Amino acid sequence: MxxxxxxxxxxxxxxxxxxxxxxxxxxxxxxxxxxxxxxxxxxxxxxxxxxxxxxxxxxxxxxxxxxxxxxxxxxxxxxxxxxxxxxxxxxxxxxxxxxxxxxxxxxxxxxxxxxxxxxxxxxxxxxxxxxxxxxxxxxxxxxxxxxxxMPGASSLLASCDTCAEIPVFAGVHVLQNAATGGWQRLWVYLPPGYDPDTRRYPTLYLLDGEAYLLSAGLPLILDQLIEDHEITPVIVVMIESPSRAHRLTSAGWARFIADDVVPWIDERYATSGDPVDRVIGGADAQATRALTIALQRADVFGGVVAQSPQMPLAPRIATLLKRNRARGYGAPRCYVDVGRYDEPAAIESTQALCATLVSGGAAVSYQDVAGGRSFAAWRAALPDALRFHFGMSAFAHLE
The missing domain is CATH 2.60.40.10 (Immunoglobulins)
Known part of the structure; x- marks a missing residue:
């Protein structure tokens, strides 16, 4: 007003x-x-x-x-x-x-x-x-x-007050899924000053990538956080959701991401090959999928961003954590949020999920966000998720 x-x-x-x-x-x-x-x-x-x-x-x-x-x-x-x-x-x-x-x-x-x-x-x-x-x-x-x-809503970063303009991204690639024959777009963000000759970069893979690009304006948020030295420079791969004709099972989608997309990106960009430096994330149903993929493929991913994961997840997650311990893999670092004004059952389920993750040895950052189940709330929480996973002090080994 x-x-x-x-x-x-x-x-x-x-x-x-x-x-x-x-x-x-x-x-x-x-x-x-x-x-x-x-x-x-x-x-x-x-x-x-x-x-x-x-x-x-x-x-x-x-x-x-x-x-x-x-x-x-x-x-x-x-x-x-x-x-x-x-x-x-x-x-x-x-x-x-x-x-x-x-x-x-x-x-x-x-x-x-x-x-x-x-x-x-x-x-x-x-x-x-x-x-x-x-x-x-x-x-x-x-x-x-x-x-x-609303008047008491937390402010977004200065450069991200609106996402009316489509943000600039480094490039778009098209990769075929051998299991389905379908093609997926990959939008790749490269940080300012990207230099493949002098350093390796951590990576963030986001499911439902077009939403993070268009709805959240993620590249603008990344640029601001990197410029302010709040996070280390990071490569982000935003993965298009599959069409209904090319839906995959959870295991099939995990294989496509871990065995096709990640190696393809590693061959073309200066990424760190350490799973600790790889994070996968998503929102709503894709948050559930991202967390499941990280646990199914602990050899590839060491971190998760799960924004409003769908319920219920805790029993399956407990089983995957136990299996990974037996295989010698530690629990992932997990950022988890939920809309403060979402359905009470969704909030309770997300809190139960966090308790399960902590019990399984995961480092968890949890917050409730002042909103419901949409990118109006999720984009406001993204800076916190990025700071948790890519804060400057944790990546001195990649300099």
């Missing part, structure tokens, strides 16, 4: 005045001019409207829409539960909910989805907020959503 918002009438004031004018047969043009004036007082970001107690009011203007809903983190993705109300005599729809004051959320408007529409039909009619310029690209399916950071 701009500074002028300090002197702005509240939405309650606007609603009362619109309803009063509508009751006195004011013209649509008169009411529209009043709404225009109200929105103009909000400066560059006139909505959503945030009040001191966490009440958030979303606004959407349309003279033709029959129904509008707002969907997103914390408030949920069921349009029938978050249907907006049209303000009497106007083209303005509104909906109010209370959000935690520290939350990061992604949200969108859903226009004219039938009452009996399927639960996920909102994806087909998803629109970002025209009144909020802060946006985020989401993948699977590809769409644009708006971002709302």
């Amino acid at each position: 701009s500074g002028s918002a300090l002197f702005r009438p509240t939405f309650t004031d606007l609603r009362a005045e619109v309803e009063r004018r509508a009751a006195h047969d004011a013209s649509p043009a008169d009411i529209a001019a009043l709404i225009d004036e109200f929105l103009a007082a909000g400066g560059d970001t006139p909505a959503p409207l945030i009040e001191y107690d966490g009440a958030v009011t979303w606004l959407f203007r349309s003279s033709t829409a029959q129904s509008v809903s707002v969907v997103g983190d914390v408030i949920g993705y069921r349009p029938e539960m978050t249907r907006m109300t049209r303000l009497q005599g106007s083209d303005l729809f509104y909906w109010t909910a209370y959000l935690p004051l520290d939350a990061h959320i992604a949200y969108a408007f859903v226009v004219d989805v039938p009452e009996n529409g399927l639960h996920m039909r909102w994806n087909d009619a998803c629109l970002p907020d025209p009144l909020n310029a802060q946006r985020m690209i989401m993948t699977d399916p590809l769409r644009v959503m708006s971002v709302l950071d």
